[in-house]
Amino acid sequence: MPRPDWIAADWGTSRLRVWAMAPDGTPLAGARSDDGMARLAPEAFEPALLGLVSPWLAGPATIPVVISGMAGARQGWREAPYRPVPCTPLGPEMLTFDGIDPRLAVAIVPGLSQARPADVMRGEETQIAGLLAAAPGFDGIACLPGTHTKWAQISADEVVGFQTCMTGELFALLSGQSVLRHSVGATGWNAAGFAEAVDDAIGSPQKIAARLFGLRAEALLSGLAPDVARARLSGLLIGLDLAASRPYWLGQEIVLIGEGRLAGHYAEALAAQGAAVREADATEITLAGLRAARALLARKGWP
Amino acid sequence: MPRPDWIAADWGTSRLRVWAMAPDGTPLAGARSDDGMARLAPEAFEPALLGLVSPWLAGPATIPVVISGMAGARQGWREAPYRPVPCTPLGPEMLTFDGIDPRLAVAIVPGLSQARPADVMRGEETQIAGLLAAAPGFDGIACLPGTHTKWAQISADEVVGFQTCMTGELFALLSGQSVLRHSVGATGWNAAGFAEAVDDAIGSPQKIAARLFGLRAEALLSGLAPDVARARLSGLLIGLDLAASRPYWLGQEIVLIGEGRLAGHYAEALAAQGAAVREADATEITLAGLRAARALLARKGWP
Incomplete structure (x- = not known):
C-alpha cells in the first residue's frame, strides 16, 4: 500500500474508525477499535489513534488527520465548540492542532447546536455534508438512526433545524x-408485532407508559414469545420517536443514513406511514463528509 | 416483648419487611432486610425470613406467617397463581404450606391479573384490601406510586381493572x-421545573422522545442545573404516566398509597391537574391488608 495522502477518522462514543485515504479520496485501507470517547481521558486519544494508524506512517512526514464525532466533545480530545444552526453542516471553524507525535496534524470537525428546542449533534453534521456532496442541492430530511437518532431538516445547503430521540439507548x-x-429476547424478530407496535405508539403515544409493562405481563400471562416481545418493544420506541418527529417526516423527502437492522426498522416504520424513504450507506456517506471536510481545510491551506 | 400471635411480611423485589403482631393486630416490633425476591433462590427464602424473625420464635409452637408481594412470584419462594380481575383484592385462594422449620406455617397472598390489557400485580392487592378495611365501601381509584406504579379502579369491594406504568424504573x-x-443530579429538586415538565408531558406526550435528550442538550448549551434537570426528568416521566392513566384519575376520587418523595410528587402532579387526591400511609395500609388476609385465613381455620 502506498503511503496515504491523509487519514479520515470517525470517533464515536463507543468506537473509533479510521481510513487511509489516497489523494483522489479513495480509501486504501481501514481499521477500527473499541477506543470510543467514553473510555478515553484526553491524553489517551493520541495513543489510541496511533495504535490504529501507525502502520500507515512510514517516514517522518506529517500527515493530516481529519476527525468527526466525539473527539471534539467537552470530555473528548479537545473541545471543538458547537456551530449554531441554521448553518452549513461544515464551516471554516475547524479545530486544528499538532500531535505530540510530530507526524500528526489533527483537525476536528465541530458539531452543531440548536438553541430552541435545545439540541446538539457531533458527527452527524459530517454525514449531512456527505449527503450534500453525494446529492448536491438536496432539500428534505436526513434521518440518522442510532443510540441517539437524529432528524435534520436540510435546505439551501444548510441544516435548518434538528431533533434527537434517545431511541436506541432506551x-x-x-x-x-x-x-x-x-x-424480551436478545435476538429474534416478528415483523407483524413490530408493525402493530409502531402503529400503536404513533396513534396513541399517550399510552406508551402502560404499553411497556404490558410486554412483561403478556409474557407472564400468555407466554408472549421473546422474539415477538423484542420486535414490539422496538416498535413501541421507534413509533414513539416517529410520533415526536412527525414534523420531520410528514410529507417530506427523507434520506435514511444508517447501517444494519436499526436503519431497516426505521425504513419499514416510515414506509408504513406512507413516507418516501431513500436509504444511503452510512460508511460511504461518512467518508464523503470527511472528504468534504478535508477539501475545505485544504482550501484554507491546512496543514 | 410477648411472643407474637402471628407474623406479617411484605416481600418486595428488593427488600423484605416483617412485623411481630399482637392478637389484636397491633405491631409489637418490626424488622427489614435487603433480601428481596430478586436476589433469592427459592430455597433461600426460609433462611432469609428466619434471619429476621427468629428472635420472635421462643419455644417450639407453630406461628402463622402471612406474606404479601413477590414471594409468590414464579421466581419466588413458591408460586401463588394470579387471581383474575374483576375480583375482591383478597380471596380464599391463599397458598399455604409448612416451613422446613416446624415452627413456621406460611401463607402467601396471590397477586391479581388482568387479561386485556394484560397486566399483573403482586403486593398491591393486599394494600387495596387494607384501603378497603380502612375505608369500607370505598369507590374510586387507588394510585400506588413506585418502581412500577399501579392504578386500580375499585368498586363494590372489587378491583375492577388496573394499569401499570414503569415510571420509577424508567x-x-x-x-x-x-x-x-x-x-441529572442524584439529589436536589426544583418545583417549577417539575410542574412545567408534568404539564408538557401530559399536554404533548407525543413529544416525550425528543424532550428527554433536550435535558442533556440544555445542560451542555446553557448550563441547565442538575437539580432542575432532575425535577424535569421526574416531571416528564410522571406526566407521561398521567397521560397514560388519565381514565384512572379524570373526575375520580383518588387515594394515593405511597411513601416519601415519589408519592409527594404524584400528589403535586395530580393536584395540578385538578384531581382530588387523598394520601394514605403505605405501611399502615399494608399492615391493614395483611391483617385482613390473616382474618380471612383464620375464618378458614388456618393454620
Missing part, C-alpha cells in the same frame, strides 16, 4: 436492564 | 445509566 436500557429483560 | 435507568446521568 431500547438497550429497557431490553437489557429493566424488568422487561426477562421477557 | 427514572432510575435514565437518571443513573443513560447519557442523561451527566446532566
Whole structure:
C-alpha cells in the first residue's frame, strides 16, 4: 500500500474508525477499535489513534488527520465548540492542532447546536455534508438512526433545524436492564408485532407508559414469545420517536443514513406511514463528509 | 416483648419487611432486610425470613406467617397463581404450606391479573384490601406510586381493572445509566421545573422522545442545573404516566398509597391537574391488608 495522502477518522462514543485515504479520496485501507470517547481521558486519544494508524506512517512526514464525532466533545480530545444552526453542516471553524507525535496534524470537525428546542449533534453534521456532496442541492430530511437518532431538516445547503430521540439507548436500557429483560429476547424478530407496535405508539403515544409493562405481563400471562416481545418493544420506541418527529417526516423527502437492522426498522416504520424513504450507506456517506471536510481545510491551506 | 400471635411480611423485589403482631393486630416490633425476591433462590427464602424473625420464635409452637408481594412470584419462594380481575383484592385462594422449620406455617397472598390489557400485580392487592378495611365501601381509584406504579379502579369491594406504568424504573435507568446521568443530579429538586415538565408531558406526550435528550442538550448549551434537570426528568416521566392513566384519575376520587418523595410528587402532579387526591400511609395500609388476609385465613381455620 502506498503511503496515504491523509487519514479520515470517525470517533464515536463507543468506537473509533479510521481510513487511509489516497489523494483522489479513495480509501486504501481501514481499521477500527473499541477506543470510543467514553473510555478515553484526553491524553489517551493520541495513543489510541496511533495504535490504529501507525502502520500507515512510514517516514517522518506529517500527515493530516481529519476527525468527526466525539473527539471534539467537552470530555473528548479537545473541545471543538458547537456551530449554531441554521448553518452549513461544515464551516471554516475547524479545530486544528499538532500531535505530540510530530507526524500528526489533527483537525476536528465541530458539531452543531440548536438553541430552541435545545439540541446538539457531533458527527452527524459530517454525514449531512456527505449527503450534500453525494446529492448536491438536496432539500428534505436526513434521518440518522442510532443510540441517539437524529432528524435534520436540510435546505439551501444548510441544516435548518434538528431533533434527537434517545431511541436506541432506551431500547438497550429497557431490553437489557429493566424488568422487561426477562421477557424480551436478545435476538429474534416478528415483523407483524413490530408493525402493530409502531402503529400503536404513533396513534396513541399517550399510552406508551402502560404499553411497556404490558410486554412483561403478556409474557407472564400468555407466554408472549421473546422474539415477538423484542420486535414490539422496538416498535413501541421507534413509533414513539416517529410520533415526536412527525414534523420531520410528514410529507417530506427523507434520506435514511444508517447501517444494519436499526436503519431497516426505521425504513419499514416510515414506509408504513406512507413516507418516501431513500436509504444511503452510512460508511460511504461518512467518508464523503470527511472528504468534504478535508477539501475545505485544504482550501484554507491546512496543514 | 410477648411472643407474637402471628407474623406479617411484605416481600418486595428488593427488600423484605416483617412485623411481630399482637392478637389484636397491633405491631409489637418490626424488622427489614435487603433480601428481596430478586436476589433469592427459592430455597433461600426460609433462611432469609428466619434471619429476621427468629428472635420472635421462643419455644417450639407453630406461628402463622402471612406474606404479601413477590414471594409468590414464579421466581419466588413458591408460586401463588394470579387471581383474575374483576375480583375482591383478597380471596380464599391463599397458598399455604409448612416451613422446613416446624415452627413456621406460611401463607402467601396471590397477586391479581388482568387479561386485556394484560397486566399483573403482586403486593398491591393486599394494600387495596387494607384501603378497603380502612375505608369500607370505598369507590374510586387507588394510585400506588413506585418502581412500577399501579392504578386500580375499585368498586363494590372489587378491583375492577388496573394499569401499570414503569415510571420509577424508567427514572432510575435514565437518571443513573443513560447519557442523561451527566446532566441529572442524584439529589436536589426544583418545583417549577417539575410542574412545567408534568404539564408538557401530559399536554404533548407525543413529544416525550425528543424532550428527554433536550435535558442533556440544555445542560451542555446553557448550563441547565442538575437539580432542575432532575425535577424535569421526574416531571416528564410522571406526566407521561398521567397521560397514560388519565381514565384512572379524570373526575375520580383518588387515594394515593405511597411513601416519601415519589408519592409527594404524584400528589403535586395530580393536584395540578385538578384531581382530588387523598394520601394514605403505605405501611399502615399494608399492615391493614395483611391483617385482613390473616382474618380471612383464620375464618378458614388456618393454620
